[in-house]
Amino acid sequence: MTREERPRPVVNFPKWGDEVPATVVELKGGHPVPFPSEEINQPRGDDDPERLVSVQSIVVDPADRLWILDTGSPMMQPVKRGGPKLVCVNLQTDTVAKTIVVDLESGEAWRRLHDHPSTKAVTPPELTPVVEGRVFAERPADGPAKPVTMGSDGIAISADGEGLWYCPRLSRRWYSVPTEALRDRDLPDSRVGELVRDEGDKGGAADGLETDDQGRFYSTNWSHNAVLRRLPDGTMETLVHDPRLLWPDTMSVATDGYLYVTANQLHRQAKYQRGEDQREYPYSLFRVRIDAGPVLLR
Numbered sequence: 001m002t003r004e005e006r007p008r009p010v011v012n013f014p015k016w017g018d019e020v021p022a023t024v025v026e027l028k029g030g031h032p033v034p035f036p037s038e039e040i041n042q043p044r045g046d047d048d049p050e051r052l053v054s055v056q057s058i059v060v061d062p063a064d065r066l067w068i069l070d071t072g073s074p075m076m077q078p079v080k081r082g083g084p085k086l087v088c089v090n091l092q093t094d095t096v097a098k099t100i101v102v103d104l105e106s107g108e109a110w111r112r113l114h115d116h117p118s119t120k121a122v123t124p125p126e127l128t129p130v131v132e133g134r135v136f137a138e139r140p141a142d143g144p145a146k147p148v149t150m151g152s153d154g155i156a157i158s159a160d161g162e163g164l165w166y167c168p169r170l171s172r173r174w175y176s177v178p179t180e181a182l183r184d185r186d187l188p189d190s191r192v193g194e195l196v197r198d199e200g201d202k203g204g205a206a207d208g209l210e211t212d213d214q215g216r217f218y219s220t221n222w223s224h225n226a227v228l229r230r231l232p233d234g235t236m237e238t239l240v241h242d243p244r245l246l247w248p249d250t251m252s253v254a255t256d257g258y259l260y261v262t263a264n265q266l267h268r269q270a271k272y273q274r275g276e277d278q279r280e281y282p283y284s285l286f287r288v289r290i291d292a293g294p295v296l297l298r
Contacts, residue, residue, distance in 0.1 A: 007254040008091070010035055010066060011262065011285060012055040015074040017269070023055040024068060027285070036094045046072060047080035049099065052087065057250065062296040064091045112182050116193050119152035121170035129170060129205050131222050131247065131267045141275030148272075154209035156217060161297045165199065165217060167206055174202045174209070174219065203228045203236050207266075210251035210259065212292035218259060220248035227251070227261060227288070240288045253294040258287040 009027040013020040022034035022041035034041040043051040057069040065088050072083020088097045101109075113119055124147055129136040137145040150169035157164055157179070164182060167174040176199050181192045202219045210218040217230040218239065225245040229237050239259070247266045253259050262285055268278040 007256055009260075009285065010058060012058050012068070014056050014071070015054040017075065023052050023070075024058065036089050036096065040096065045080075046074060046077070047082040049082035049085065053083045059252075060091070060294075062298050065089065065097065066091055108185075110185060112189060112192050113177065113196070114189070116196065118173075118175040118196050118198070119166070119168060121149040121151050121168045122172070123147040123149060123170065127170060127172060127205070129223065136267055136272065139272055139274045154206050154219070156209035156211045157295060157297070159211055159213055159215045159295050161295075165209055165211075167202065167209060167219075169207055170205055172201050172204060174199045174206070200234070202230070207247065207249045208251045208261070210253055211295050212253045212259075212290060213295055214292045216292065218251055218253075220251065220261065222247045222249075222267070227259070239290070242286075244284060245286065253290065253292065254287075255293055257289055257291050257293065259290045260285060260287045262286075 010024065011027065011032075012024045013022070015023060021032050022038065024035050024041060025032035026035040027033075040051050043053045046053055052068065052070050053072045054070065054074045055068055056071045059067045061067060068087040068089065070083070070085050070087060072079045072085065085099055085101045087099050089095065090097045129148070136148060138148055139145045148170055152166055153169040154167040154174070155164070156166075158176070162179055163176040164179050165174060165176045176197045177192065178195055181187055181195050204221045204223045206219045206221060208220045212218070215232045219228045219230070220226075221228050224241065225243050225248070226241040227239045227245070227248055229239045231237065244263065245261070246263045246268070249262050249264045249266070251259055251261045262283065264283060265279040268280075270277040
């Protein structure tokens with residue numbers, strides 16, 4: 001695909017309470033069509049290993065395959081065996097090529113940076129998050145408000161593939177860790193933690209991170225309805241600011257030279273608004289030209 005071609009817009013909807021036609025869809029003429037098929041989007045339970053339960057993220061790799069991350073956890077409930085999985089879809093045929101749940105090559109799985117401080121949310125008084133002019137907090141229909149404690153969420157890989165960048169949803173900081181350390185099974189987890197680098201203040205709390213092939217990092221900023229960009233020399237700049245960016249979330253750099261970003265209005269959900277759902281439908285997918293391409297590591 002050349003940069004002049006328009007990519008196929010495929011998006012996912014985690015099942016967090018909305019009635020959605022499917023958890024993964026392709027937008028055709030502005031309308032959501034279950035992808036890669038309607039059948040695979042109709043799970044027979046939260047433990048269905050062959051169908052999509054509740055998809056959190058999707059990514060296209062250099063081989064033109066779509067990787068689907070299925071949490072298997074509607075409404076963020078405890079998972080059941082068979083539900084969480086990675087599903088690989090061949091975009092040439094729109095068929096499932098493989099379904100896996102562990103390391104792609106060895107079949108093994110391991111965990112890194114569990115309980116590391118860099119993965120934890122920051123709470124008042126160190127950080128008081130504000131969105132649409134109001135302090136962001138859990139506000140049940142009855143009872144007092146309480147701080148939101150959402151930890152590690154944003155994630156991106158550097159253009160050279162040597163660093164994994166990440167950030168808690170409730171934090172102004174972002175961090176990186178060498179990918180080599182994450183891959184080394186013989187390295188003690190304590191040592192991996194020592195290799196974590198504080199990359200500084202990213203300009204506010206963020207949900208999504210992304211990178212481009214020019215070595216620039218992107219960070220959503222839901223406090224200011226914006227997307228920020230970090231240049232290779234460390235300089236931060238505002239890429240776009242728009243009042244329609246109501247909680248900008250997932251970003252994706254496409255081969256057409258645009259950055260795509262969703263706005264999910266998370267802060268308007270009932271749990272943050274005294275039991276009243278204040279979201280306005282439909283959700284929006286935006287794009288902004290950046291004259292760069294995606295990071296395609298092989």
